[in-house]
Amino acid sequence: MIQMTLIQIDNYGPWTVTPNPCNESDLQILQAELFADVQRQIAMKKGLVFYTRFDNMLAVTNGLNEEDHMRIQRSIRNRYPITISMGVGTAKTPYEAQKIATEVLQNKGGAQAAERKEILAIDSLVKPEDSFVQMAHIDINGVTDSLTDIIPAFDTNFLVNKAQHYLMTKLIEKGALLFFIGGDNFMSPCNELGTEELMKILEEIDDEIDIALKAGVGRSDNAEDAAYMGDLGLEEIREGNNEELVYVLEKKN
DSSP states (O other), X not given: OEEEEEEEETTHHHHHTSSSOOOHHHHHHHHHHHHHHHHHHHHTTXXXXXXXXXXXXXXXXXXXXXXXXXXXXXXXXXHSSSOEEEEEEEESSHHHHHHHHHHHHHTTOOTTOTTOOSOEEESOOOOGGGOOEEXXXXXXXXXXXXXXXXXXXXXXXXXXXXXHHHHHHHHHTTTOOOEEEETTEEEEEOTTOOHHHHHHHHHHHHHHHOOOEEEEEEEESSHHHHHHHHHHHHHHHHTTSXXXXXXXXXXXO
């Protein structure tokens, strides 16, 4: 079972324009600092946060309990001009878990409702003995040589976004999620996704849009270790130690 937490800034839209619109640079700085802050705190418990729209973030939080979530909320409240609400859900697949986390928070009021503040809505928490996270670290083959050092920067960015769109579209059908993590790299929480299924997706994208991909897949009882095992798996492919598009490593606890 995987545990997902939706982290949402309370009443953010109205706050940004009250009493007057905030400077865009200040809002971007706040969002970036908040993401780094929440990431740091959740990483202390071996969780992993992904930005979605910055005012909304999704985290894999296996190993975090109710008090851990409340502590993060208190910390943000004490140091920022805004507060955050959280919804927590668990399921066999990441997509279903985040769906539950979203719904349980939505049931407590709208994102721009002035009366909704610092809600912690928990549908369920993963028991330690049931905790399992599978992460795929996916990257594009040879971006530096074939794109970064040759074509304009924005064109490279466009192609990376194109790869992300195709990956996201195919992975979500399998109950997996996908997040951009920098450069030409993506991270996919993908419990219940088989190795053969992932290989097929990568092959289809290569055929459809001529973008070659590879993936290291990590498995553990928490997001941090699963992601790290995925990183190691990807290095095995990069170093030529695996001829397949996907390499799987599992951390034994």
